[in-house]
């Protein structure tokens with residue numbers, strides 16, 4: 001039998017379903033208490049579009065905020081460290097999210113829990 | 116809740132299905148995908164149930180695939196559909212049956228559009244008349260072919276030679292039912308059981324002795340999605356949807372899948388092969404897949420029709436394990452013979468999925 005796997009010109013995408021029974025909102029609740037403006041975010045992505053760090057890396061603040069809200073904390077520490085805290089996103093955000101303070105809160109809490 | 120109350124609520128989830136005198140419009144793709152199904156439908160209606168069915172030679176595709184992939188404009192689609200209705204009227208019928216779910220959804224969408232925008236209806240009348248000199252009337256009753264089999268499921272059960280039961284243990288088979296999205300998700304009140312409790316296939320399974328598997332991704336799309344499939348690079352979306360369903364249903368060890376759409380059985384069947392080749396993964400036991408059937412094929416099997424007459428030899432996931440489990444006889448030698456008995460040759464065996472040759 002030929003055990004070679006075939007390629008058909010397309011791939012199977014990884015399942016990105018979020019299991020809310022497993023996701024933990026602990027980080028979100030803590031960040032939210034310290035920086036409630038996270039609630040204002042509408043995931044428009046203006047921050048990510050204007051981000052200086054995103055020019056040199058795959059960092060996206062929109063994605064980071066979404067992940068925190070959805071309780072996906074795996075790998076966030078490495079993600080958040082890509083931000084250089086320049087604050088450009090804060091000028092661009094149409095919702096007045098205090099993005100810089102938010103990123104610092106996320107970072108601090110992640111460091112505390114060691115995740 | 117009181118039973119009467121329940122019955123009252125359930126009434127709202129029913130649809131009216133005509134009892135006889137049907138105009139039948141075939142699907143443009145089903146005869147390639149599952150070539151015995153429509154034949155089985157006409158045979159069951161005419162020979163088993165004694166119904167009057169008009170099988171038109173003159174109708175065309177409804178243009179549904181072109182419409183949903185933005186190739187055919189809605190005005191054109193409406194005019195083509197108006198021509199189908201004109202053929203129905205010409206033949207002296209007013210109960211229209213669509214073999215395809217996409218067509219059924221599209222006819223429903225068009226009839227609703229005409230209801231809310233009478234000026235669009237007038238425009239369509241004008242286009243059709245200018246193009247063909249034809250006039251048309253809207254069907255009194257529009258049903259999908261699975262509605263008809265559902266309506267007569269108990270009559271079929273009464274004539275059944277086999278039931279969806281394991282012949283060794285006497286236990287009901289575990290059946291996954293999959294409803295086409297355009298059957299009840301677009302216009303819920305046009306489907307039996309609506310979008311919340313689609314009962315059209317479940318009713319058949321229960322009447323024929325099987326047990327329905329209620330698994331988490333039961334109502335997830337099969338992954339057909341015209342735009343997902345039409346472009347090769349996008350097919351990853353399609354196969355990923357199917358995979359999600361297989362992963363979700365596999366722990367329940369289903370014996371078979373029944374569907375009522377042209378695309379769903381095609382993709383649930385063929386993607387099992389593609390997944391096996393891409394990932395080495397099969398979802399049935401011992402390297403088998405989970406066999407996938409159309410409801411006409413299952414009705415035909417229950418009524419004792421020859422599996423090869425039903426076209427089961429063109430399934431990518433072999434149906435033999437299920438036939439053996441129910442105890443339906445078949446001749447492996449005839450699997451790859453044409454209707455005239457001529458040997459058509461055997462296809463290459465897949466690398467992972469178990470294959471049954473003579």
Ligand code: SF4
Pocket residue numbers: 047050051052053054061082083084085086087088089090099100103
């Ligand atoms: S503060 Fe961070 S996220 Fe905002 S623009 Fe600067 S680098 Fe990007």
Ligand code: SF4
Pocket residue numbers: 040041042043044045046047048061062065092093094095096097099
């Ligand atoms: S710009 Fe503001 S609202 Fe938009 S995604 Fe970024 S933080 Fe959220």
